[in-house]
Amino acid sequence: MSHSSPSPSIREIRDAVRAGTCTVEQIVGQAFDAGRRLQPELQAFIHLPASPLVNRADPDAPLAGVPVGVKDLIDTADMPTAYGSPAYEGHRPGKDAWVVARLREAGATVLGKTVTTEFAWRQPGATTNPWNKAxxxxxxxxxSAAAVAAGIVPLALGTQTFGSVIRPAAYCGVVGVKPSYGRIARTGVLPLSGSLDHLGVFTTNVADAVHALSVLAGSDADDPHAPHHHRERKGPLDAARRAPRIGVLRQQVSGAVDGAQQHVLDQLASRLRADGAEIVATDLPAELADAARHASILLAVEAALTHGDLVDRAPALVSAPMTALVEQGRALPATEYAKAKASQVKMALRFDRWLTEMAGLDALLVAPASGEAPRGLDYTGDAAFCTPWTFLGVPAVTLPVGFGPVGLPLGVQLVGASQHDAALLSLAEWVEGRTGWNIAVASR
Incomplete structure (x- = not known):
């Protein structure tokens, strides 16, 4: 088992650097040593430099001294970026992705490149779960999820097209945040499906995610994908003024979850109710039932546009799952794609209106996955419990809450209205204090 005590939090690192009790070099050096030590078993990194490339920033910078894992789908000028594919082995981008430049400006050090499945699709890398390497x-x-869970880094970047931040965060027992669509500019991030791709973060606690997102959120003129809609939201809902109203679905978006997953959802809902939250049993509007089907159409067509040339040019270097996805996208009629695209905009507006006005909810409390992480490394799990929220472009947060029968982490997912990120994260912090996660970890 690679799981170890968490790395110092972002807040602890900032305080130590500012107070002069620790240098940036010491903190980054410790993270680098942990990464090297755990790499043979954990395989979290596809690239770690020979020695740490320390960003010697102003001690007052918001992320000074913070070591970060960057998913290998995101361009870095000083490290190879292979997008999880042998076709790009040794590829060195000409410049940093927008989000990486933002990290460096804020004082963070990119520790290394973390493993991604090939082109963020289904061909897995060698990374194991820090709680159980099987x-x-x-x-x-x-x-990225494994590096944070193993205590190597307090912050890592990920991307989500279906469930690629929320699900691994749940499986590895860390906090995962997928902000609203377009909240973090994706310039310099290899697309899988521009209509669905989101950048997100992994941390060990919600406060660190809030701080990281306050630095990383922003738009860029070169980002080819604009948000579905630009309605500005007013400030966070005043949770202090009234009890939060949280919706619990009578049926999960992808059908049944296993008994242990349902138990932690029910148990947390009871705790939140006991602490003053209003827990409302609810059903999603019927027309949202097609969200996952529309998402699959957008994904296949847009992946075919991005990766089709490579499949034609070098088929031996592309996995069977990606080749099949490209073929599927090429076979879909243009009218199907246009319908899916129109439905995305319409459903996103419908969901927001339903959640905030008709149901009057601050968030939904739902499953992030069907249960614990599957055994084996060939299958990374079912994204169906995340796909609708990604399709709708709404913010989602997963929090670790306990352990299942195999001894692996289980999480819950909170889903909010589009552009209500601050309100959702504020609620997530309140919920985090009631999960019992720290007690569950300490008792192991």
């Missing part, structure tokens, strides 16, 4: 860490942001 199980998957989830995908496609496998290495």
């Amino acid at each position: 199980h998957t860490p989830g995908g496609s942001s496998s290495g």
Whole structure:
């Protein structure tokens, strides 16, 4: 088992660097040593430099001294970026992705490149789950989730097209945040499906995610994918003024979850109710039932546009799952794609209106996955419990809450309205204090 005590939090690192009790070199050096030590078993990184490339920033910078794992789908000028594919082995981008430049400006050090499934699709890398190396860490942001869970870094970047931040975070027992669509500019991030791709973060606690996102959120003129809609939201809902209203689905978006997953959802809902939350049993609007089907159409067509040339040019270097996805996308009629695209905009507006006005909810409390991480490394798990929320472009947060029968982490997912990220994260912090996660970990 690679799981160890968590790395110092972002807040602890900032305080130590500012107070001068620790240098940036010491903190990054410790993270680098941990990464090297755990790499043979954990395989979280596809690239770690020979020695740490320390960013010697102003001690007052918001992320000074913070070591970060960056998913190998995201361009870095000083490290190879292979997108999880042998076709790009040794590829060195000309410049950093927008989000990496933002990290460096804020004082963070990119420790290394974390493992991704090939092109963020289904061909897994070698990363193991830090809690049990016989199980998957989830995908496609496998290495980022594992690096945070193993205590190597307090922050890692991931991407989500279906469930690639939320699911691995749940499987590895860390906090995962997928912000609203377009909240973090994706310039310099290899697309899988521009209509669905989101950048997200992994941390060990919600406060660190809030701080990281306050630095990383922003738009860029070169980002080819604009958000579905630009309605500005007013400030966070005043949770102090009234009890939060949280919806619990009578039926999960992808059908049944296993008994242990349902138990932790029910148990947490009871705790939140006891602490003053209003827990409302609800059903999603019927027309949202097609969200996953539409998402699959967008994914296949857009992946064919991005990766089709490579499949034609070098088929031996592309996995069977990606080749099949490209073929599927090429076979779909243009009218099907146009219908899916129109439905995405319409459903996103419908969901927001339903959640905030008709149901009057602050968030939904739902499953992030069907249960614990599957055994074996060939299958990274079912993304179906995340796909609708990604399709709708709404913010989602997963929190670790306990352990299942195999001894692996189980999480819950909170879903909010589009562009209500601050309100959702504020609620997530309140919920986090009631999960019992720290007690569950301490008792192991």
